[in-house]
Amino acid sequence: MTTSSMKDVARAAGVSVGTVSNVLNRPDAVAEETRRRVLAAIASLGYVRNDSARQLRAGRSRNVAIVVLDVSNPFFTDVVRGAEPLVDSAGGVVTVCDSGEDVRREQRHLEILEEQRVRGLLITPVDDTSAERLERLTAHDIPVVLVDRGAGLHPHCSVAVDDVHGGRLAAAHLVEQGHASVAFIGGPLSIPQVRDRLAGCREVCERSGTRLETFTSVSLNVGGGRQAVEQMLRLPDAPTAVFCANDLVALGALQGLTMHGVKVPEECAIVGYDDIDFAAAAAVPLSSVRQPRAQLGRTAAQLLFEEIAEGKGHTHRNVVFQPELVARASTAVDL
Amino acid sequence: MTTSSMKDVARAAGVSVGTVSNVLNRPDAVAEETRRRVLAAIASLGYVRNDSARQLRAGRSRNVAIVVLDVSNPFFTDVVRGAEPLVDSAGGVVTVCDSGEDVRREQRHLEILEEQRVRGLLITPVDDTSAERLERLTAHDIPVVLVDRGAGLHPHCSVAVDDVHGGRLAAAHLVEQGHASVAFIGGPLSIPQVRDRLAGCREVCERSGTRLETFTSVSLNVGGGRQAVEQMLRLPDAPTAVFCANDLVALGALQGLTMHGVKVPEECAIVGYDDIDFAAAAAVPLSSVRQPRAQLGRTAAQLLFEEIAEGKGHTHRNVVFQPELVARASTAVDL
DNA sequence: ACCCCCGCGTGAAACGATTCAATTATTCCG
């Protein structure tokens, strides 16, 4: 009634458990007639394999986890969707974990995932402090691939987009349109991506003698953007252009500006980052720095499986993609 | 080096495995000094509990799964975020699965989840045919709570929003604004929510003598909406208002109309469904039927834990929320 | 006739934690 085990199946089919296991795992090692009987027993008992027992024996699970900064950010769901098919066809299952940009939550997830002996881990770390926690996994033979973050000195494969360059693209675009002062909105600065995008932006601003103000948002989402822009508007001479660390923040900034009657792009231009699908559909279609989202996920999964396959003799690879500026109405100087 | 087990810890600390287990699970049953020694051994060996073994013994895992139709739809991520804190504080972990509106993928997930002996399941079923597959889980003592779907005759708790009424609200709003013909865009019709929203819409249209055309989209996303609207525009006298089965479709419809130079709302009004955050931020802010997304998730998790706690003597509850129309520019007749 | 191999099956030993009855050491009380 409740749950039946292999033993029950074996009894019902009049064979040993070893044979039942064989029916499930190497069907051709067992005679036609026997197999039939066993399968019938399985069906009639409603037997379902117990994965815990399997995993215990195997020493590891078939799950691959992906830890993202924010599941409700379409950027990350696109990355996940990029990775899924690969994991899937490798017979794995994807577990999505949301760290919510919070180191403690990230840490908790890592602990649980390690207890679960996941087969591998794709992660966008919250922080630079995540590194040592990740090495612990690596030391325990759980391959880790960094997503949207270069590996630097750390012993992992990684898939990243050149964020410094992305920052440059955004800033250059704004400077080119004649803006004499630019605001950067994003935060917290502990997030590496934010720092890099800012760095690229700063580089261009300094070189071109453009004033740069930075406004730190609490979080990389719509609320954060709205709030930071409020702060900006309190300034006597607010910048005429903002570069936001991601599209959610940009959308929030757009809302904030509109609420205060500031016209976009006429009185204030906006560039976002990620080019999520919603960016193009926004009230004022957003210019944005595009990242190959799905490909990021796909490649990450690929690197993970390579590492799994190659085992000990594996050398880490760090793949870097180049971002691309997509100009839309939110920075259109004419029309 | 690789992975150490309780036995290793026990040896290192000079105690039995039973004691190590006690240190982990009922610390006060073990003497101060011993505990210290064991903890030291754990730390120095880098010991990590093996969850498979735990689960095997316990007979079930501590994971709660949630199966959604589309992870990249913010509606669902909001539902997930609503459920997460509760599961979390109950010591569980959430596994998010994406069925992609596909029965076979859903089925695959269910099989895997059952093998994993998840503690419980929140699911938005793809289809009416999902029902019997779900009863299998219930029969195996895995509580199931239906999300965004009434339970009807099925032996589950459920959390739903009155979709028929939502359909009525949308249609009534459009009719009230004087539209003489309305298009419904959504699909596939095998998805119950789509059918219900259409039913409510149809009811109001018939009562008010409004012409109703329905356009079936392949999928409930932006692409589906864009495509369906193309089809609509080929009609000699296309409707002057569309009601979309969700906001993604509505956003797609908006894009499609704009691309064909149809002005929204002047030449064609749009009402969406879900009121995701992006709806308000769209090129033309979308009128939409709001659902209490986070609360849906929260309540679902609550029901699940009630069922787990009450065990055999549990009676199923079916909670229904009422949707609410949010009118924005996409249906604004004046201004 | 002998041996070996092959195809099918068997049974028991892992895997790593939890649990509980049994054991030993300690303290308390009359």
Next chain:
DNA sequence: CGGAATAATTGAATCGTTTCACGCGGGGGT
């Protein structure tokens, strides 16, 4: 000071698989 209650620890059984060395009977080759 004996005996009982209390505290701390042990060891073995158990969960459900997978795996592997081994048995057994029947051909085929020489």
